[in-house]
Amino acid sequence: MAILIELLNSQGRVIERHKFNQQQISLGRGYHNDIILLDPHSCAEHAILTLDEQQQWQLTDMDSVNGVRNQRGQRVSQQLISKSGQEFTLGRQRLRLLFSDHPIAATQPLHGAERLLPLLSSPLLLICAVLLVALTLGYEFWLDGLGEDSQWQRQLLLIPFLLLMFALWPLLLALWARFTGREPQLRPQLALTFSVLVLWTCWEALAALLHFNLNNNMLSQGLSYLLPTALLLLFFWFSFSLLSIKRRWLQVGLTLLFSSFYWVYPWMQPSPLHYAPQYQHQLLPAPWLLRQPTSTDSLLDSSDRLFRNTAARAEQTRNKKPQQGQLGPLASNE
Amino acid sequence: MWYRVFCGLGLMLAQPVWADTAQNVFSNYQDALIQVQVIENQTQRKSAIGSGFYVSNNLVITNYHVIAEKIQQQQQYQLMANLGTGSNQQLDIIAVDVINDLALLRAPQLQQHPFTLAGSLPAQGEQVFSLGNPHDLGMVVVPGTFNGMKQQSFYPRLHVTGSINPGMSGGPSVNSTGEVIGVNVATAGNQIGFVVPVAQVNTLMARAGSTVPEMAVLQQQILQQLLANQQQMLSPLLSDAWKMQALGNGRVPEDIAPFVQCWGRSSDRKEVNSIYSASASCGQSEEIYLSQSLTTGKLEMQFEWLDGTDLPPLKFNHHYQAKIAYSNADNRAGKRDITEFSCQSDIVALANQATRVIFCVRAYKDYPGLFDALYMAATIADGQQGFISHFTLAGVTQDNAKAFARKFMEAVVWQS
Structure with missing residues (x-):
């Protein structure tokens, strides 16, 4: 039966795979060996694998300096290879021995991100997305610039730096991929990041229109929670997919962790000073108003709810305060 | 000598x-x-x-x-x-x-x-x-x-x-x-x-x-004094007709009461790439002291006329909107004294002009029946011109807050 020898790096990732049909295989640093080891801690003739009469493979240490160790770290001089997949360390070189009938994992279907890959890899998409993001930034500088002394044109020089800042995430992922022996996929990661930024800008424009016309009703409120969250979840999911993280739970965990920052960060901030009121203040020019304005009466009628709610909250606080004997609500502020 | x-x-x-x-x-x-x-x-x-x-x-x-x-x-x-x-x-x-x-x-x-x-x-x-x-x-x-x-x-x-x-x-x-x-x-x-x-x-x-007297009796007295006072202060304002004057295309009250003083300011009309603004703010110099963290019994109003005719509509809107993004009560009040503001915001037709109206209310924790009310309105920009009106009332009843808001919404409007 043929035998396979897989050389592993320190993380257990396969870096070389060899298949042999002969009855004896020598391993060592010497150039005459069948497997030439690069590890300086291995000897010129470190070990041999031999097939005996019972058709069983044996690994034998050739009196090497650093020896052969099994998976439990014990030094062995001769070891019968009873089952496929056993691991040994020669010096510091890890290797795994497999029989040719070793079962293999099921074929993985191409998932969403990989099907998206050709699209994301297109330079045209990347250029368009980057340009749109740059244009949005420029538009915002222009929008802010008011007055004779406005120097919004100078601020345009910031755009390349801001784009670089947005590119930090894809760069970081590419770097990580590089370190862990995966494909960096820098261009797809960049295209994904900038496409999501474009989608985010589109959402902001839509949100302005919704908030202007619908104020804070269920639909606009719900969408302002759902859509940004969905965009972030998708973004991080595909980002990690492009990184080909094998463990699904890790990908789900990382996606949730990074997306949750969007909600956790505002929650961490100290509550606004002086109890400033929070309200919908979206304004747009008149042509964007797509509905009939309401009447003074209906606004004032529905304001009863505000009085009711706040009075109930005040009442709750009053009830919570300890009533000490004859003391009224004012006497104790605890 | x-x-x-x-x-x-x-x-x-x-x-x-x-x-x-x-x-x-x-x-x-x-x-x-x-x-x-x-x-x-x-x-x-x-x-x-x-x-x-x-x-x-x-x-x-x-x-x-x-x-x-x-x-x-x-x-x-x-x-x-x-x-x-x-x-x-x-x-x-x-x-x-x-x-x-x-x-x-x-x-x-x-x-x-x-x-x-x-x-x-x-x-x-x-x-x-x-x-x-x-x-x-x-x-x-x-x-x-x-x-x-x-x-x-x-x-x-x-x-x-x-x-x-x-x-x-x-x-x-x-x-x-x-x-x-x-x-x-x-x-x-x-x-x-x-x-x-x-x-x-x-x-x-x-x-x-x-x-x-017991402390509870004193507190009840204070509440009654506050209730009577806000009634006395607002009754004439609610019953008398307000004398109005123009501020740009907006109509604003001239002097609604002798105890409310107004101040005005405006920006340079000639400046390019800018919004011309004329504003008036009215308020009372005195208030009722209740505790170190709570004052009440005052009325304040602000009006602003904005003209950015030579600006593109979206640019004008961007800065117009920023003007109403933040607002707060005029009286001092701490967390122990009042609830948080509860607000509603809607587009309302005021004298046929679509207007974003914001109305917020907070209740006094120790004085049941008393509220602070905050009102802010901005007309939907028409030809890059806008009109903002605002008032706050401190220590008023629900009826008075609503009645004042109604009168204000009917009087302080855009006139085309």
């Missing part, structure tokens, strides 16, 4: 007559003056000080704001009278008038004669004397000039030109015969002092009982 004699004579003649009067006033009444101390129980140290004066053998008048801490946190503080002899004796609250910042206290028996209250106010320009213990430096008498009632004030105050300093709060201001014309209450700096008129002291004494 003769000129020295002449100068000396001149100096003697120039010695003001009031020096004599001040001396008399002080020596006659110094025993009827006390320092009111609010003592913190844990540390047994002064937390606040003010002045007070006997109006009868066992009753002392001071300012409500001097003793407010005792009412807010009864268990934590005690009220003491420093009688000048080094001995401290306990004071009890008989009645308060938060609207006029007065408190009537029961004090240890006075051996000498108390202050007498003047039957009428002095003539403008007449000499008056303010007494009290400024900055805990000891009792002083400060000469001043009576200058009539404070103008543009809803809460009646006498205007006295003379140094009234912190610590003198609650002390009396007296006329040249030593009769009390009012109670020192505030200063605007530079010798401008304010005094609560003696009529308010009379009213408080007339309605006060002779026993020390």
Whole structure:
């Protein structure tokens, strides 16, 4: 039966795979060996694998300096290879021995991100997305610039730096991929990041229109929670997919962790000073108003709810305060 | 040598007559003056000080704001009278008038004669004397000039030109015969002092009982005073027609009440790439002090006309919207005193002009039935022009807040 020898790096990732049909295989640093080891801690003739009469493979240490160790770290001089997949360390070189009938994992279907890959890899998409993001930034500088002394044109020089800042995430992922022996996929990661930024800008424009016309009703409120969250979840999911993280739970965990920052960060901030009121203040020019304005009466009628709610909250606080004997609500502020 | 004699004579003649009067006033009444101390129980140290004066053998008048801490946190503080002899004796609250910042206290028996209250106010320009213990430096008498009632004030105050300093709060201001014309209450700096008129002291004494009421009764009194006061302040504003004037395309009230003063400003019309703005803001200079963290009883309004005709619509809108993004109440209020604001915002047709209207309300935790209301409106920009109107009311009932908002929405509109 043929035998396979897989050389592993320190993380257990396969870096070389060899298949042999002969009855004896020598391993060592010497150039005459069948497997030439690069590890300086291995000897010129470190070990041999031999097939005996019972058709069983044996690994034998050739009196090497650093020896052969099994998976439990014990030094062995001769070891019968009873089952496929056993691991040994020669010096510091890890290797795994497999029989040719070793079962293999099921074929993985191409998932969403990989099907998206050709699209994301297109330079045209990347250029368009980057340009749109740059244009949005420029538009915002222009929008802010008011007055004779406005120097919004100078601020345009910031755009390349801001784009670089947005590119930090894809760069970081590419770097990580590089370190862990995966494909960096820098261009797809960049295209994904900038496409999501474009989608985010589109959402902001839509949100302005919704908030202007619908104020804070269920639909606009719900969408302002759902859509940004969905965009972030998708973004991080595909980002990690492009990184080909094998463990699904890790990908789900990382996606949730990074997306949750969007909600956790505002929650961490100290509550606004002086109890400033929070309200919908979206304004747009008149042509964007797509509905009939309401009447003074209906606004004032529905304001009863505000009085009711706040009075109930005040009442709750009053009830919570300890009533000490004859003391009224004012006497104790605890 | 003769000129020295002449100068000396001149100096003697120039010695003001009031020096004599001040001396008399002080020596006659110094025993009827006390320092009111609010003592913190844990540390047994002064937390606040003010002045007070006997109006009868066992009753002392001071300012409500001097003793407010005792009412807010009864268990934590005690009220003491420093009688000048080094001995401290306990004071009890008989009645308060938060609207006029007065408190009537029961004090240890006075051996000498108390202050007498003047039957009428002095003539403008007449000499008056303010007494009290400024900055805990000891009792002083400060000469001043009576200058009539404070103008543009809803809460009646006498205007006295003379140094009234912190610590003198609650002390009396007296006329040249030593009769009390009012109670020192505030200063605007530079010798401008304010005094609560003696009529308010009379009213408080007339309605006060002779026993020390429970704290709950006092608190109920305060609530009733606040409710009555907001009714008195808003009734004329709600019933009278407001005289309107133009601010750009907006209609704004000219003077809705004598106690609400307006100020205006505008930007340079010639500046390019900018929004021309003209704004008016109206408010009251005085308010009702309830505690260190809570003031109430005031009305404030703001109006702004914006014209950015040469700007692109979206650019104008961007800056127009920023103008209404942040707003807050005009009165001071802490977390313990009020709930958070609850708001509603909608596009409303005001005089046929679509307008973003924001209406927010917060309730008083210790005074059920009282609210602060905040209103903000911005017309939907038409041809890069906008009109913002805003008001806040502090310490009003639901009915009054809504009635005022309705009147404001009907009167303060865009006129095309």
